[in-house]
Amino acid sequence: xxxxxxxxxxxVILLSTSVLANGSMTEQDSVKRKWYVPRSAKIQYAxxxxxxxxxxxxxxxxxxxxxxxxxxxxxSHSETDRLNTLALKNTFLIKKFHYKNITFSPTAGLSVNLxxxxxxxxxxxxxxxxxxxxxxxxxxxxxxxxxxYYPLPNKTIKGIDFYAEVGTMxxxxxxxxxxxxxxxxxxxxLSLGVSLYF
Amino acid sequence: MQRRKFIKQTxxxxxxxxxxxxTGCSLPFEYGPHDIKVKSxxxxxxxxxxxxxxxxxNNKSSFRxxxxxxxxxxxxxxxxxxxxxxxRDDIDxxxxxxxxxxxxxxxxxxxxxxxxxxxxxxxxxxxxxxxHLSNGKAIYEKSFGPTNYTFTFRCVKFVMFDxxxxxxxxxxxxxxxxxxxLKNDDNYNHVFxxxxxxxxxxxxxxxxESIFNEMMLEKNIELSIHGHTHKYYFDKRxxxxxxxxxGDTPDRxxxxxxxxxxxxxVEKVIF
Numbered sequence: 001x002x003x004x005x006x007x008x009x010x011x012v013i014l015l016s017t018s019v020l021a022n023g024s025m026t027e028q029d030s031v032k033r034k035w036y037v038p039r040s041a042k043i044q045y046a047x048x049x050x051x052x053x054x055x056x057x058x059x060x061x062x063x064x065x066x067x068x069x070x071x072x073x074x075x076s077h078s079e080t081d082r083l084n085t086l087a088l089k090n091t092f093l094i095k096k097f098h099y100k101n102i103t104f105s106p107t108a109g110l111s112v113n114l115x116x117x118x119x120x121x122x123x124x125x126x127x128x129x130x131x132x133x134x135x136x137x138x139x140x141x142x143x144x145x146x147x148x149y150y151p152l153p154n155k156t157i158k159g160i161d162f163y164a165e166v167g168t169m170x171x172x173x174x175x176x177x178x179x180x181x182x183x184x185x186x187x188x189x190l191s192l193g194v195s196l197y198f
Numbered sequence: 199m200q201r202r203k204f205i206k207q208t209x210x211x212x213x214x215x216x217x218x219x220x221t222g223c224s225l226p227f228e229y230g231p232h233d234i235k236v237k238s239x240x241x242x243x244x245x246x247x248x249x250x251x252x253x254x255x256n257n258k259s260s261f262r263x264x265x266x267x268x269x270x271x272x273x274x275x276x277x278x279x280x281x282x283x284x285x286r287d288d289i290d291x292x293x294x295x296x297x298x299x300x301x302x303x304x305x306x307x308x309x310x311x312x313x314x315x316x317x318x319x320x321x322x323x324x325x326x327x328x329x330h331l332s333n334g335k336a337i338y339e340k341s342f343g344p345t346n347y348t349f350t351f352r353c354v355k356f357v358m359f360d361x362x363x364x365x366x367x368x369x370x371x372x373x374x375x376x377x378x379x380l381k382n383d384d385n386y387n388h389v390f391x392x393x394x395x396x397x398x399x400x401x402x403x404x405x406x407e408s409i410f411n412e413m414m415l416e417k418n419i420e421l422s423i424h425g426h427t428h429k430y431y432f433d434k435r436x437x438x439x440x441x442x443x444x445g446d447t448p449d450r451x452x453x454x455x456x457x458x459x460x461x462x463x464v465e466k467v468i469f
Contacts, residue, residue: 045227046227046228046229047227047228048228048229048230048231049230050229050230051229072229072230074229074230074233083229083230083232083233083333085230115230115231115232117230117232117332117333118232118332118333118336119302119330119331119332119333119334119365120232120331120332125368127364127368128364129400132364133331136301136331136332139231166225169231171231171300171301171303172231172305175271175273175309178271179271179272179273179274180273180274181273181274181276181277181309181313182273182309187305188225189225189226189227189228190225190226190227191227
């Protein structure tokens with residue numbers, strides 16, 4: 001029980017640190033771009049948003065709050081006929097550490113995932129009585145991780161980052177809180193990704 | 199000073215990253231909560247349990263089995279239930295009446311299998327309505343086997359019937375299969391159907407309640423076994439046939455059914 005509180009407190013601190021972080025980040029986007037042009041493109045392996053997901057990243061607040069719109073597919077090797085996921089991934093760059101021209105940053109965030117597969121609904125069909133089930137299409141997935149950014153001497157692709165994240169999902173988190181059987185350590189999974197900066 | 203600060207910061211960060219990666223090494227990659235993912239140790243469980251059952255089948259005509267149902271995600275109570283059954287030495291096997299998950303996520307199936315796998319005796323399951331959500335039916339088939347099946351033990355035939363309607367595309371259960379299998383086609387002492395939803399419950403609308411009960415009468419069924427309503431019930435609902443329903447796992451009850459050549463008896467166990 002004490003362990004759970006400690007984990008929860010750490011998660012809250014990580015998230016609040018990221019929210020309180022101010023615009024002291026050194027790098028700024030030097031390129032003027034139209035609002036709809038993303039700052040970077042992401043490709044991610046695993047992380048509960050598909051076998052492989054691609055997405056576009058926009059910086060919402062300075063250089064520390066980014067939102068990625070991701071689309072993930074699960075290929076046939078996981079034996080699912082159709083499992084598409086749309087994710088709105090909110091990532092907070094908690095702090096930036098610089099070494100020469102390389103930037104390291106611990107991250108934390110919350111992804112809102114919309115899973116589309118057999119028998120998943122935001123509103124269940126009419127033959128179900130009202131409130132028979134809670135919706136099973138949208139999931140909230142918190143994560144923590146880290147990224148390493150390298151600038152590239154290229155006019156089109158100006159930089160690249162590699163990131164790794166450890167995440168979980170609302171249903172699993174609820175069971176870890178609600179039951180003794182499901183341990184905090186049981187509910188996490190790993191994802192890896194690359195972003196290309198334009 | 200700048201240099202010292204940098205070394206201190208990167209050193210700290212490296213330590214954090216290294217500890218994260220070490221933890222990360224044992225973490226799984228997951229493609230989605232609705233993925234059809236079943237560990238090899240939890241595959242083909244119906245057949246594997248039937249093989250175990252066959253090993254203890256003999257010329258006796260009496261036996262005793264436990265009936266449990268609707269554990270959903272009440273894992274702590276479910277563990278207690280399994281411990282309680284293991285503390286007895288008079289049970290030959292266990293039947294689970296369905297709703298082994300809440301949302302049919304692959305992790306929920308895994309957690310169920312980890313706990314029920316601690317049973318000292320074989321177990322068989324029927325699928326419940328919650329287990330049909332999302333890709334649950336596909337996970338169930340991969341983990342257990344077909345959702346409709348029969349087995350025999352010491353001259354008793356069990357008809358394990360998937361009677362979920364709403365979550366199964368709002369279509370009727372395969373009553374033709376059910377009716378065919380309810381036949382006492384080999385001089386069995388008893389034929390016991392097991393299905394998740396009792397005929398008087400919510401999903402049995404239109405004519406389905408009377409279709410089910412007419413079959414029971416026509417095939418001279420004595421006892422029909424169910425879950426779903428989360429409330430213990432053992433009585434003759436429609437005057438002639440015994441219906442048994444056990445509560446959900448947090449109700450902390452289950453049933454022991456003792457069967458011999460001519461009779462059977464049902465005992466409610468509180469744990």
